[in-house]
Every structure is written in structure tokens, then in C-alpha cells.
Amino acid sequence: MRFGGLTAVRSVDFTVNAGEIVGLIGPNGAGKTTFFNCLTGLYIPTEGTVSYKGTVLPPKPHLVTKAGIARTFQNIRLFANMTVLENVLVGRHTRTKEGLWSALLRGPGFKKAEKASEERAMELLEFIGLAHKRDHLARNLPYGEQRKLEIARALASDPGLLLLDEPTAGMNPQETRATEDLVFAIRDKGIAVLLIEHDMRFVFNLCDRVAVLVQGEKLVEGTSEVVQADERVIAAYLGEPFEGEPGEAEAAEVAAAEAGSTNAAAEERSTTSTKGESQ
Amino acid sequence: MTEIEKTTPDTPAAPTPAARGLIALPLAAARALLLAGGIATAASAFLAWTWTDEFPGDLTITGYPGGLQWLTFIAGALTALFALSSYGIRGLGWLLPAGNNAPLALTALGGFATTWFTVIAICTELGGVVNLEPGGWIAAIASLLPVLGALALPEQLGEDTKENLKAYVAKPDRIPAPKALAPWVERAIITIVTAIGLAVFTYGIDTEYGELFIGYLILIAFSLWALHTAGLMDRFSRIVAHNRSFTLAMGFVAAIAFPFTQTDDHYANIGVNILIFGTVALGLNIVVGLAGLLDLGYVAFLGVGAYTAALVSGSEFSRFSGVQFPFWASALTGAAASLLFGVLIGAPTLRLRGDYLAIVTLGFGEIFRIAVNNMDGDSGPDITNGPNGIPSIPDLSFFGFNLGESHDIGGFTLGRFANYYLLMVLIMAIVVLVYTRAADSRIGRSWIAIREDETAATAMGINGFRVKLVAFALGAALAGLAGTVSAHVTYSVVPTPYQFAGSTPPNSAFLLAAVVLGGMGTVAGPLLGAALLYLLPEKLNFLQDKSLLAFGIALVLLMRFRPEGIIANRRRQLEFHETGQLDVPEQATLTDEPAVTKAGA
Numbered sequence: 083m084r085f086g087g088l089t090a091v092r093s094v095d096f097t098v099n100a101g102e103i104v105g106l107i108g109p110n111g112a113g114k115t116t117f118f119n120c121l122t123g124l125y126i127p128t129e130g131t132v133s134y135k136g137t138v139l140p141p142k143p144h145l146v147t148k149a150g151i152a153r154t155f156q157n158i159r160l161f162a163n164m165t166v167l168e169n170v171l172v173g174r175h176t177r178t179k180e181g182l183w184s185a186l187l188r189g190p191g192f193k194k195a196e197k198a199s200e201e202r203a204m205e206l207l208e209f210i211g212l213a214h215k216r217d218h219l220a221r222n223l224p225y226g227e228q229r230k231l232e233i234a235r236a237l238a239s240d241p242g243l244l245l246l247d248e249p250t251a252g253m254n255p256q257e258t259r260a261t262e263d264l265v266f267a268i269r270d271k272g273i274a275v276l277l278i279e280h281d282m283r284f285v286f287n288l289c290d291r292v293a294v295l296v297q298g299e300k301l302v303e304g305t306s307e308v309v310q311a312d313e314r315v316i317a318a319y320l321g322e323p324f325e326g327e328p329g330e331a332e333a334a335e336v337a338a339a340e341a342g343s344t345n346a347a348a349e350e351r352s353t354t355s356t357k358g359e360s361q
Numbered sequence: 362m363t364e365i366e367k368t369t370p371d372t373p374a375a376p377t378p379a380a381r382g383l384i385a386l387p388l389a390a391a392r393a394l395l396l397a398g399g400i401a402t403a404a405s406a407f408l409a410w411t412w413t414d415e416f417p418g419d420l421t422i423t424g425y426p427g428g429l430q431w432l433t434f435i436a437g438a439l440t441a442l443f444a445l446s447s448y449g450i451r452g453l454g455w456l457l458p459a460g461n462n463a464p465l466a467l468t469a470l471g472g473f474a475t476t477w478f479t480v481i482a483i484c485t486e487l488g489g490v491v492n493l494e495p496g497g498w499i500a501a502i503a504s505l506l507p508v509l510g511a512l513a514l515p516e517q518l519g520e521d522t523k524e525n526l527k528a529y530v531a532k533p534d535r536i537p538a539p540k541a542l543a544p545w546v547e548r549a550i551i552t553i554v555t556a557i558g559l560a561v562f563t564y565g566i567d568t569e570y571g572e573l574f575i576g577y578l579i580l581i582a583f584s585l586w587a588l589h590t591a592g593l594m595d596r597f598s599r600i601v602a603h604n605r606s607f608t609l610a611m612g613f614v615a616a617i618a619f620p621f622t623q624t625d626d627h628y629a630n631i632g633v634n635i636l637i638f639g640t641v642a643l644g645l646n647i648v649v650g651l652a653g654l655l656d657l658g659y660v661a662f663l664g665v666g667a668y669t670a671a672l673v674s675g676s677e678f679s680r681f682s683g684v685q686f687p688f689w690a691s692a693l694t695g696a697a698a699s700l701l702f703g704v705l706i707g708a709p710t711l712r713l714r715g716d717y718l719a720i721v722t723l724g725f726g727e728i729f730r731i732a733v734n735n736m737d738g739d740s741g742p743d744i745t746n747g748p749n750g751i752p753s754i755p756d757l758s759f760f761g762f763n764l765g766e767s768h769d770i771g772g773f774t775l776g777r778f779a780n781y782y783l784l785m786v787l788i789m790a791i792v793v794l795v796y797t798r799a800a801d802s803r804i805g806r807s808w809i810a811i812r813e814d815e816t817a818a819t820a821m822g823i824n825g826f827r828v829k830l831v832a833f834a835l836g837a838a839l840a841g842l843a844g845t846v847s848a849h850v851t852y853s854v855v856p857t858p859y860q861f862a863g864s865t866p867p868n869s870a871f872l873l874a875a876v877v878l879g880g881m882g883t884v885a886g887p888l889l890g891a892a893l894l895y896l897l898p899e900k901l902n903f904l905q906d907k908s909l910l911a912f913g914i915a916l917v918l919l920m921r922f923r924p925e926g927i928i929a930n931r932r933r934q935l936e937f938h939e940t941g942q943l944d945v946p947e948q949a950t951l952t953d954e955p956a957v958t959k960a961g962a
Contacts, residue, residue, distance in 0.1 A: 160814075175821055
């Protein structure tokens with residue numbers, strides 16, 4: 083995938099098997115969301131194809147969803163002024179086909195289909211635990227429930243593969259735990275999950291396999307142990323260790339010039355935080 | 362009505378004792394002033410206000426109110442009623458369910474505004490205060506009394522209303538929930554309200570001079586505001602939510618009854634024009650209100666329908682003068698031609714988003730008008746007869762019932778326009794049915810989803826382009842359907858009305874204004890907006906050449922103070938106002954109706 087002269091994602095070959103939870107990690111700007119957008123047809127890849135169950139998918143979002151790949155968004159994109167139930171019903175769009183005529187004529191088929199859609203939507207709301215809020219506007223839900231609702235909306239299209247773009251961003255530890263359970267429950271329904279995440283504990287708890295994307299290229303792919311042990315991954319997050327030590331003289335000069343303590347403190351902070359992530 | 366009385370608390374909520382009004386008067390005196398002032402205002406309507414009948418309406422006869430005096434009478438009576446209700450009199454408690462003072466203040470202000478408007482109009486039109494009879498002075502003073510009384514009432518501060526004049530007209534935060542009413546009582550209430558509504562609307566259309574219409578609007582605005590702050594509007598809409606189809610039926614009964622109340626076919630003409638305008642606005646509401654596509658050339662579809670109907674009407678000036686379709690066929694042809702035109706315009710343009718779509722539709726709208734202007738055989742193919750249009754379109758006739766002639770039905774005479782009015786009610790019923798059914802379905806949800814977030818909608822499997830094209834084509838077809846009737850109503854079709862902006866409706870700007878003013882995404886909103894936008898220039902002669910300016914100002918003010926339109930879609934109301942967002946109507950969980958009501962009805 084190229085934007086003008088910038089190659090955002092380059093030759094990433096990637097397979098998700100049925101019933102798997104796969105994580106996609108990488109530093110900011112690595113191209114994870116771009117990769118998702120290519121998969122779901124929001125971007126038309128400059129080269130390469132997306133195939134699902136053996137058939138190559140055309141780069142049209144609605145056809146990708148119809149084929150069985152559903153997604154959520156990094157910054158929540160619910161239909162803010164529709165109710166919770168309606169949001170999920172919109173997700174049923176590809177699995178129903180009542181057009182304008184049947185809506186106008188209101189035959190028995192229409193009523194049956196509407197009823198079935200609503201039942202299925204309520205089932206999903208029960209599943210994520212939002213059934214009691216079916217008539218609230220989506221915009222009025224708290225943040226964590228909006229994330230859940232987005233997952234329910236994606237599940238409504240009966241996908242075989244669910245793409246989650248940072249499902250726990252901005253959540254507290256309890257909510258993250260709940261999301262973990264939710265993803266396992268989704269997997270137990272036989273739906274493969276591919277997720278982008280920055281919370282490393284979450285990723286390594288959850289995923290059967292993890293792929294690391296750095297600067298648009300896949301660095302390594304494998305089980306969490308393999309990925310955690312990989313030197314290059316640590317390097318990608320932390321940066322390469324300096325080969326040539328900075329000149330002693332130069333360092334001393336800097337330290338003398340600006341009361342070197344601030345520098346040291348900053349460095350220390352960045353190391354601890356990265357350690358936390360890579361555990 | 363007895364049941365309603367029981368539903369309300371017998372003692373209105375006692376106002377906080379510490380609070381005092383702006384004017385230092387004891388509470389009892391303030392209330393007495395309101396009651397006495399209201400009665401005095403109503404009574405003053407029976408006096409002679411001026412000495413000459415040069416002022417329209419003849420306000421010279423004592424004991425026999427005329428024109429504007431009736432409005433003063435009604436305002437005074439309303440004030441007195443609310444004042445009596447604030448005394449906690451049994452049987453009137455239902456008027457003030459929250460026991461607040463705002464309705465008192467507003468009805469008092471309404472009476473004051475109406476009366477003083479009349480008095481000032483007399484002075485300016487006849488040239489000086491010398492033209493006021495003592496009765497006029499008495500009316501002016503009497504209508505001031507309840508306002509003073511209202512200001513002397515203690516302020517009722519809500520949780521977050523600030524201590525200022527606004528508190529006097531603020532709606533209380535919580536209206537006590539009414540007890541459940543028997544279904545027949547609810548229906549009786551709806552019937553009575555519909556009848557009153559019809560009477561009020563008919564009065565408005567029948568006003569003969571501008572002063573009366575302004576007074577009427579002042580009174581209506583204050584009365585509705587008062588009813589709103591009293592919480593009666595909320596209660597009524599709750600009743601309506603229980604009886605949605607009954608209300609719709611009553612609405613149509615009222616619409617059908619309208620021509621039978623008219624003796625002059627001129628007012629039926631106004632009625633049929635409002636209906637055509639309103640029906641087209643409702644069609645536009647699908648495109649703008651539901652699917653969120655800003656279409657600035659919508660009137661072209663009305664034109665396509667009208668021209669198609671004119672061409673196949675059998676008019677001798679039509680290109681196909683030998684062809685005369687029966688009405689059902691010409692209506693279908695007109696709708697189909699509009700639909701085709703809609704698809705042709707929509708297919709290339711609907712790939713654009715937002716402002717670009719608006720610009721392109723604006724262009725296509727103008728192209729239509731210029732094209733029919735030029736298809737006269739000289740500068741283009743000979744189809745539309747150019748600027749001369751297609752005149753002498755014959756009247757419609759159903760089974761020997763000629764719509765062009767007057768008929769006597771049950772003692773009422775229905776003139777030409779009344780006949781077309783009834784036909785138009787039928788068309789409007791079809792459009793309302795199409796609108797409500799389409800809105801509450803899979804396709805309607807995908808329109809709203811597209812409006813909310815097009816990217817997310819396509820990622821949920823909605824074929825955005827296709828769904829938008831359906832909305833665009835459906836809107837076009839409905840406008841075309843209305844156009845086929847309008848061709849017959851106006852005898853002739855010419856290119857000039859089908860422009861972007863002009864001083865008379867319908868044109869694209871007015872149609873859009875009707876939708877936005879009335880309330881996007883509702884059924885009643887565009888109809889109300891259309892009625893207002895048609896009646897204002899029709900009744901107020903001085904507005905006619907400045908109507909665009911006036912509506913521009915009105916729209917700016919509306920966007921500032923009530924961005925969701927006069928009749929708010931529940932969804933939109935929540936979108937624009939932060940308060941009460943977590944309130945979910947109770948009936949949503951109690952009935953098996955769809956939870957969100959898209960139609961304002």
C-alpha cells in the first residue's frame with residue numbers, strides 16, 4: 083500500500099486460521115491500521131490481494147463484510163444518534179435483504195425478517211451485556227460500553243473473522259479484563275479474531291500468534307514467547323543501542339551546560355515504560 | 362374528560378415560600394391580579410376600541426367583538442383559565458400538571474402582545490392615539506394587569522435555571538407523570554385536540570387581512586409556548602405515542618374536513634398549494650432528513666412530473682396533443698419520469714460527499730429550468746414549448762366526476778380547488794405512508810447510518826452508493842407524483858417556478874427551508890414548515906418582495922435558538938441539547954412498537 087511516495091505497508095504476507103486469535107503489534111505509525119483498512123477494502127491496495135476462505139475479495143468495504151470479515155474502528159465510529167438496538171440492526175444489513183418494496187408493502191416476509199433481525203440483535207446485546215440499554219442513544223453510552231457495542235455491531239454481520247482495532251484503548255484494567263473474556267467468548271463461537279493492540283499484557287495473554295509490524299514490514303510472527311524473545315522487536319520499540327558511544331567530551335559538555343539531571347531522568351522513565359510493555 | 366381531572370394532583374406543588382417576585386406584592390394579590398386581569402382583558406374585547414370601521418375588522422361596535430378583538434378575548438380567557446387552575450380549583454388541575462407559573466406568565470404576555478399590537482396598529486394606521494375609543498384604552502390597561510401579576514409571582518428556580526427573567530418562562534425540569542388513561546379517553550383527547558387544531562388552522566387560512574394574521578401568529582406562538590411550559594405538550598405527545606395510527610387517521614380526517622369548512626374556493630386554493638408544497642417537502646425530507654444528502658435542485662423533480670403530466674394531458678399546446686392519459690397513468694408516468702431523471706442525476710453525483718453534492722445538485726436544478734426554456738423548437742428540440750410553457754391543461758375527471766366543476770356534497774359546495782385539494786390529500790397520504798414505512802425498515806436504518814457515518818456504514822456492509830441512489834430516486838418520484846397534480850391545478854406549466862430561489866414557493870430554497878424550519882426527519886415538521894412558508898408571504902403583503910430576506914433572518918434565528926426545527930425529531934433533539942439525554946421514554950419498553958419513533962406525527 084503506497085500513498086504517493088510513501089510506502090505504508092509493504093509485502094506483508096499474513097494468514098489467520100479459523101478459530102485463532104492473532105495479535106498485530108508494532109510501534110505507532112507502523113501501518114497496522116492501514117493494514118486493516120486494506121483488508122476491509124477501505125483502501126484499495128496498490129499491490130497484493132486479500133483472500134478469505136480461498137476466494138479473493140474485491141476492495142469494496144460492503145463486499146468484504148458480506149464475505150464474512152467484520153471490523154471495529156480505532157476511534158469509535160458508532161452511529162451516534164441511533165439507539166443501541168438500531169446500531170446492531172444496521173450490522174445485520176448484509177444478512178437480510180428486504181429492500182424498499184417490501185418495506186413499503188409490509189408483507190408477512192418483511193415482518194418475519196424484521197422480527198428475526200431484532201431477535202438476533204437482542205441475542206448479541208445479551209452476549210455483550212447491553213440488552214438493558216437497547217433504547218439508549220449510542221452517543222450516551224459510557225466509553226467502555228461504546229467499545230462493546232461496536233463489537234456487537236460487527237458480530238451482527240455473522241463474520242468468520244473479526245478485526246478489532248485497539249479494543250482496549252483508553253480502558254481501565256478491569257474493563258480490559260472484561261474485554262479479554264469477551265474476545266475469548268467470541269473465539270469460542272468459532273470466530274477467528276485479529277486484533278491490533280498496544281497493551282502487551284493483553285496481547286500476550288490472549289493471542290495464539292502475534293505478528294510484529296515495523297515501518298510497514300512484518301518483522302516477525304509467532305507465539306508470544308518467540309516474539310518476546312526477539313531482539314529486533316525490542317529494538318523496534320526501544321531503538322537500536324548506540325554503537326559508537328557518544329564522545330565523552332561531548333557528553334560532559336552537555337551535562338555541564340544544562341544540569342544533566344533532567345536528561346537522565348527522562349531516559350530512565352522511557353526505559354521503565356518500555357519494559358512494562360514488553361513483559 | 363372526567364378521568365383526566367383525576368390524574369392530576371389536587372393541590373398544585375407549593376412554590377418555595379422564600380421566593381418573591383420582581384414586583385413586591387403578596388402572592389394572593391398577584392394571583393388575584395392575574396385572574397381579574399385575564400377576565401378584564403377578555404371582557405374588554407366587547408368594548409368599542411376605535412370610532413371608524415376604516416381599521417379592518419370593524420372594532421367599533423360595543424358588545425360585538427370583531428377580528429382582532431376575538432384574539433384578545435381568547436388570550437384573556439386562557440389567562441383566566443390558567444389563573445383559576447393555579448388556585449387549585451378541581452377540574453382545572455390538568456391544565457397545570459407541574460404547578461409552575463410559566464404558563465401564567467406566557468398567556469398573560471400573549472394577551473398583552475396581541476392587544477397592544479392591535480392598539481398600536483390602530484394608532485399607526487389611522488394616524489394617532491386620538492383614534493382610540495375609551496374601550497381601546499381599557500383593553501390596553503386590562504391586558505397589562507395580568508403581566509404585572511405574573512411578574513409579582515414568586516420565581517420558581519429549577520436546579521440550574523439562573524435567577525433572571527428567563528426563570529419566569531422556563532419549563533420545569535420534571536413534569537409529574539400522568540396516571541394511565543383508558544384507551545377511549547386517550548382517543549377522545551386526540552379527537553378533541555385534532556378538532557381544535559383544525560379550527561385554529563382554518564381560522565389562520567381564512568384571515569382576511571395582514572393585521573389579523575400577525576395577531577393570530579402572536580397568539581398562537583404564546584399559547585403553544587404556554588402549553589409547552591405547562592408540560593401539556595409532553596403529555597399529549599405521550600398519548601399520541603400510544604395511539605400512533607389513530608392520530609394519523611384523525612389527522613387525515615381533519616385534512617379531508619378542511620374544504621367542507623370553506624365557503625370561498627380561494628382558501629381551498631391556498632390549501633391545495635400548501636399541500637403540494639408540503640408533499641414535495643416531505644419527499645425532500647427523505648433525501649435530506651433521512652439520508653443526509655443536501656439536494657439544492659429538488660424542485661426540478663416537481664417540474665419533471667408537472668411537464669410530463671402536461672405533455673400527456675391532452676392539452677392542445679402539448680407536443681403530443683392527441684395523447685390523453687387517464688390520471689392514474691399520467692401520475693405514474695410523471696413519477697416514473699422523475700424517478701428516471703433522479704437516477705440519471707444521482708448516478709454520477711452521489712459519489713460526491715457533502716458540499717460537493719450540494720453544488721452539483723444546485724447546478725442540475727438550474728440546468729433543468731434552462732433546458733425546458735430552450736426546448737421550444739428554435740434553440741432545441743420542440744418538446745416543452747419554451748418560455749410559453751404548456752397552457753390550457755384540461756381538468757381531471759374520475760368516473761364522470763369532473764374535478765373542474767363545483768359539486769354539492771351533503772349540503773356543502775366543493776369548488777374546483779376543493780376537489781383538487783381532496784385529490785392532493787390522497788397523494789399526501791401516499792407520500793406519508795411511503796415515508797413512515799421506508800423510514801422504519803432496513804433501508805431506512807441504512808439511510809440514517811449513512812447520514813451518521815458513511816465510512817462505518819459501508820464497513821457494516823451497506824452499499825453506500827446504492828442506498829443513497831434509492832433515497833434520491835424515491836424522493837424524486839414522490840416529487841414527480843405531486844408535480845402531476847400541480848400541473849392540473851395551475852392550468853399551465855411554465856419554466857419560471859422551477860428555480861433555485863424565488864419569492865414564491867415552491868422553489869428549491871423554500872423547500873429546503875420548509876424541511877429545516879419544520880424539523881428534519883419528522884412527518885409533521887415539513888408540512889408545518891410548508892404551511893408557514895406559504896401562508897406568510899400570502900397573508901402579509903408587505904413581506905412579499907422581502908420574503909427571502911425575512912426567511913433568511915428567520916432561519917438564522919432558528920439555527921441559533923432551536924436548531925432541530927419547530928417539531929423536533931427525538932433523535933435530533935438529543936443531538937442538539939445536552940439536557941435530558943439519559944431520559945428514555947417509558948413506553949418504549951412497554952409496547953412492542955419499534956422503540957424509536959421517527960415520525961413526529
